[in-house]
Amino acid sequence: MQAWKEYQEKNKDRFLDELLELLRIPSVSAKSEHKADMIRCAEAFKQRLLEAGADKVEIYPTAGHPIVYGEKIVDPSKPTVLVYGHYDVQPPEPLELWKSGPFEPVIVDGKIFARGSCDDKGQVYMHVKALETLVKTNTLGSNIKFCIEGEEEVGSPNLGKFVTEHKELLKADCILISDSAMISLDTPSLDTGLRGLSYIEVEVTGPNRDLHSGVYGGAVANPITILAKMIASLHDENNHITIPGFYDDVLVATPEERALMAQAPFDEEAYKQDLGVKELWGEKGFTTNERTGIRPTLELNGIWGGYTGEGAKTVLPSKAFAKISARLVPNQQSDKITEKLIKHLESIAPPYVTVKAALHHGGEPYVTPIDSKAYRAAAKAIEATFGKQPIPVRGGGSIPICALFEKELGIKIVLMGFGLDSDNLHSPNEKFDLANYYKGIETIPYFHQYFASL
Amino acid sequence: MQAWKEYQEKNKDRFLDELLELLRIPSVSAKSEHKADMIRCAEAFKQRLLEAGADKVEIYPTAGHPIVYGEKIVDPSKPTVLVYGHYDVQPPEPLELWKSGPFEPVIVDGKIFARGSCDDKGQVYMHVKALETLVKTNTLGSNIKFCIEGEEEVGSPNLGKFVTEHKELLKADCILISDSAMISLDTPSLDTGLRGLSYIEVEVTGPNRDLHSGVYGGAVANPITILAKMIASLHDENNHITIPGFYDDVLVATPEERALMAQAPFDEEAYKQDLGVKELWGEKGFTTNERTGIRPTLELNGIWGGYTGEGAKTVLPSKAFAKISARLVPNQQSDKITEKLIKHLESIAPPYVTVKAALHHGGEPYVTPIDSKAYRAAAKAIEATFGKQPIPVRGGGSIPICALFEKELGIKIVLMGFGLDSDNLHSPNEKFDLANYYKGIETIPYFHQYFASL
Numbered sequence: 039m040q041a042w043k044e045y046q047e048k049n050k051d052r053f054l055d056e057l058l059e060l061l062r063i064p065s066v067s068a069k070s071e072h073k074a075d076m077i078r079c080a081e082a083f084k085q086r087l088l089e090a091g092a093d094k095v096e097i098y099p100t101a102g103h104p105i106v107y108g109e110k111i112v113d114p115s116k117p118t119v120l121v122y123g124h125y126d127v128q129p130p131e132p133l134e135l136w137k138s139g140p141f142e143p144v145i146v147d148g149k150i151f152a153r154g155s156c157d158d159k160g161q162v163y164m165h166v167k168a169l170e171t172l173v174k175t176n177t178l179g180s181n182i183k184f185c186i187e188g189e190e191e192v193g194s195p196n197l198g199k200f201v202t203e204h205k206e207l208l209k210a211d212c213i214l215i216s217d218s219a220m221i222s223l224d225t226p227s228l229d230t231g232l233r234g235l236s237y238i239e240v241e242v243t244g245p246n247r248d249l250h251s252g253v254y255g256g257a258v259a260n261p262i263t264i265l266a267k268m269i270a271s272l273h274d275e276n277n278h279i280t281i282p283g284f285y286d287d288v289l290v291a292t293p294e295e296r297a298l299m300a301q302a303p304f305d306e307e308a309y310k311q312d313l314g315v316k317e318l319w320g321e322k323g324f325t326t327n328e329r330t331g332i333r334p335t336l337e338l339n340g341i342w343g344g345y346t347g348e349g350a351k352t353v354l355p356s357k358a359f360a361k362i363s364a365r366l367v368p369n370q371q372s373d374k375i376t377e378k379l380i381k382h383l384e385s386i387a388p389p390y391v392t393v394k395a396a397l398h399h400g401g402e403p404y405v406t407p408i409d410s411k412a413y414r415a416a417a418k419a420i421e422a423t424f425g426k427q428p429i430p431v432r433g434g435g436s437i438p439i440c441a442l443f444e445k446e447l448g449i450k451i452v453l454m455g456f457g458l459d460s461d462n463l464h465s466p467n468e469k470f471d472l473a474n475y476y477k478g479i480e481t482i483p484y485f486h487q488y489f490a491s492l
Numbered sequence: 493m494q495a496w497k498e499y500q501e502k503n504k505d506r507f508l509d510e511l512l513e514l515l516r517i518p519s520v521s522a523k524s525e526h527k528a529d530m531i532r533c534a535e536a537f538k539q540r541l542l543e544a545g546a547d548k549v550e551i552y553p554t555a556g557h558p559i560v561y562g563e564k565i566v567d568p569s570k571p572t573v574l575v576y577g578h579y580d581v582q583p584p585e586p587l588e589l590w591k592s593g594p595f596e597p598v599i600v601d602g603k604i605f606a607r608g609s610c611d612d613k614g615q616v617y618m619h620v621k622a623l624e625t626l627v628k629t630n631t632l633g634s635n636i637k638f639c640i641e642g643e644e645e646v647g648s649p650n651l652g653k654f655v656t657e658h659k660e661l662l663k664a665d666c667i668l669i670s671d672s673a674m675i676s677l678d679t680p681s682l683d684t685g686l687r688g689l690s691y692i693e694v695e696v697t698g699p700n701r702d703l704h705s706g707v708y709g710g711a712v713a714n715p716i717t718i719l720a721k722m723i724a725s726l727h728d729e730n731n732h733i734t735i736p737g738f739y740d741d742v743l744v745a746t747p748e749e750r751a752l753m754a755q756a757p758f759d760e761e762a763y764k765q766d767l768g769v770k771e772l773w774g775e776k777g778f779t780t781n782e783r784t785g786i787r788p789t790l791e792l793n794g795i796w797g798g799y800t801g802e803g804a805k806t807v808l809p810s811k812a813f814a815k816i817s818a819r820l821v822p823n824q825q826s827d828k829i830t831e832k833l834i835k836h837l838e839s840i841a842p843p844y845v846t847v848k849a850a851l852h853h854g855g856e857p858y859v860t861p862i863d864s865k866a867y868r869a870a871a872k873a874i875e876a877t878f879g880k881q882p883i884p885v886r887g888g889g890s891i892p893i894c895a896l897f898e899k900e901l902g903i904k905i906v907l908m909g910f911g912l913d914s915d916n917l918h919s920p921n922e923k924f925d926l927a928n929y930y931k932g933i934e935t936i937p938y939f940h941q942y943f944a945s946l
Contacts, residue, residue: 128806129799259773266792313708318713337709338716340798353794361800
């Protein structure tokens, strides 16, 4: 629509400056030292929602980090869209690999480099600017609610309670989330599913104290060696996961579904080159897109034990640790998998050590239908601004709260992400292309228009 | 001797205070941030040697940390003993496991708790106080030289050059080292050998950057998983080391030697209880004393990769690292083993990753004869103050410089350690029993007396 385009073109630079300001707040939810930054970030979002034209914005405290709720109600009889997003970010470490400060955003080659630029401050802020566009051009034809939490990156431990206790407040006709990626600006896509998650931490204890590796080495089990043997046993020679019952509930894709997936463009050489690897790795019998989309996985997210500093220390450590997470696919349940994972790790612990494993957080897998009104509105909106229909794809990541939203609020979710897989989410040098940011701001008003009229 | 005893009794408290002052200097050779502390520590030892009666003390700079040389020459025609020790210490980490500051020595239950209390500041300082005793009571009948280096804990990279270039300065009839343990004050022992060392670091690189484990997990090799599989393969089901040719040069102990070793007192239940483990671990077919004394071993000294901070981060890391060291027994050569270890790690790397392995430092194994004049003087000295003959035992640790000393200076080494295996060397809460410290100061003058007269 011409009025939107003009308004956005005129305010382009401000839209960017405002985002950069939000990116300067180190809202790392995993680290308690950032508690004050989290509050500062929530308050910044509140202020921005009010400036964009929201009628009412509230910060709801939780047992963890606060939730920002905002709304612009045009007419209660009209359709309502609930926008979900998160203002928290992943820890920026390892810091030495960043080319610029993770919380000192810079624009290089048309890309915003900063932690949270894409995941998810940049993407949720597109919605704030879309609201502003609709309000300031007097074209808002539906009601919009915002639920922006501060604990997505730590498994949303307090959002469930908030949703359950505020069903009326959050009542809507669909949920719109931009916290995922599309294939490219040339090949727009919409996520039709996300994987679930079971994230645990395991601690292996050998001797009751660190020992001199010369005096005791060879006579006492080394917890690093034992942990390595345990980890090594979790995938067999075909890279199948060996945890008993792990695949029991997996909804196996039909040959038709797999044939459809195989139509998505995928250039293996370009993929390998981008990642700098000579060969890909994965579960035998599945393609790369299947491995990241429809198959569950088990990944080591961290490992540590013994001396990890500069130089050499001849220590036989008392303890070794690992962070391990499984991505789950439809029909798998996070708590069942977590239990199997923990039990299995404890059961394979040899008698020389003690093993403790505990849940960090989990979330259920989610699949969204492609015939819902919300999906169709999203597809139409993308067609309006990209000039082509989006391809439906299964996302490999997880937004643990999706399944809960659907269950508690009884409404469908549409995942309209504007990031790219190459945006270095959770990695050093996270970025968000300016073109994608502006394309998101341009597309979202169409979604609201179509959703209200379909 | 009565005069020694009286002198030592009178100066007991000062002997302790002086040691505590040395222990307050954080002389961590592995960390470049302690460069100034290293110099301060070398200067403190110089000052103490002069106060104890040395004629001449020099600090020799090296490419790394300086070496303290001191001497008290009574009569060049008399026998000369070269005392070797080191003023550097292991890094104190993990700091949170220390009950008191590693560089804030405290006396609890008759034990000095501090990094370096036993390894080796406390033990080398016994020799300084023994010199003082001999000088101040006018009873020194031999010449004593001191060579106290600052790089033992990082593999003595610069001592070899110093020894080669100062053969005349270091000329002596035997080398006396207190940098090891005895069984107990009730069961004194003398080390007749030390193991060699090959210490390497390995880096496994998967993708060229940290990735989102949901987006890429399952499709790209995780370097932690690969490193774990590599480590797991280094010991077979009998805990034999699988590196091709690793055992080729091992001097196998004869049944007679093993029978002699088996006579050393060993209480397996007490050993397990002290370490807090339910079962011991080790190479099949060998006893615990054999595993730590006459067999080579391979230990993981450190491992790290991915996210190791508080909370959870769903990352598939680019890199994983490990520090690995082998202890070597007589006839094995450090450089040969290092090469085999590095080659093996590179050869088992799957094509999904790149593996780089490099030497930290190495040292040769060492065996000392029990019929040398020096060994007999040490045994007699121990008998004089302990009232019983020492048991000869093989130490599991390494003092890489021993083999070089013998080769370059052509003289025998005697390893008269006064520590205990339970002194938490290289671990949090390192300690040295006051009784052992004073017993060392009491015994060393007898060594000099017997060595000069035997």
